[in-house]
Amino acid sequence: xxxxxxxxxxxxxxxxxxxxxxxxxxxxxxxxxxxxxxxxxxxxxxxxxxxxxxxxxxxxxxxxxxxxxxxxxxxxxxxxxxxxxxxxxxxxxxxxxxxxxxxxxxxxxxxxx
Numbered sequence: 001x002x003x004x005x006x007x008x009x010x011x012x013x014x015x016x017x018x019x020x021x022x023x024x025x026x027x028x029x030x031x032x033x034x035x036x037x038x039x040x041x042x043x044x045x046x047x048x049x050x051x052x053x054x055x056x057x058x059x060x061x062x063x064x065x066x067x068x069x070x071x072x073x074x075x076x077x078x079x080x081x082x083x084x085x086x087x088x089x090x091x092x093x094x095x096x097x098x099x100x101x102x103x104x105x106x107x108x109x110x111x112x113x
Contacts, residue, residue, distance in 0.1 A: 013043035048088035
């Protein structure tokens with residue numbers, strides 16, 4: 001049941017996760033995380049994400065074997081080192097801030113026509 005709900009929810013977006021990630025072409029784990037977070041924000045009106053969102057996206061994209069040993073660490077790094085995320089309302093949740101959105105908007109720009 002969870003998989004069907006997840007697929008319906010992801011399918012509700014106006015652009016698929018695969019297409020969005022493909023246009024942005026993230027190179028490393030942190031870039032993948034911020035692109036996924038921005039996609040949830042921009043295309044599913046999900047302001048706050050958790051590791052559950054990341055796991056669902058990775059699984060949907062067939063990347064689950066690429067998840068880091070501590071899937072929350074890249075989120076913390078994106079907040080404290082890159083400053084692309086802010087804390088969400090609940091513990092373990094994060095929101096993409098203007099700096100993160102700006103970074104994602106610049107990604108893939110050289111390959112877009």
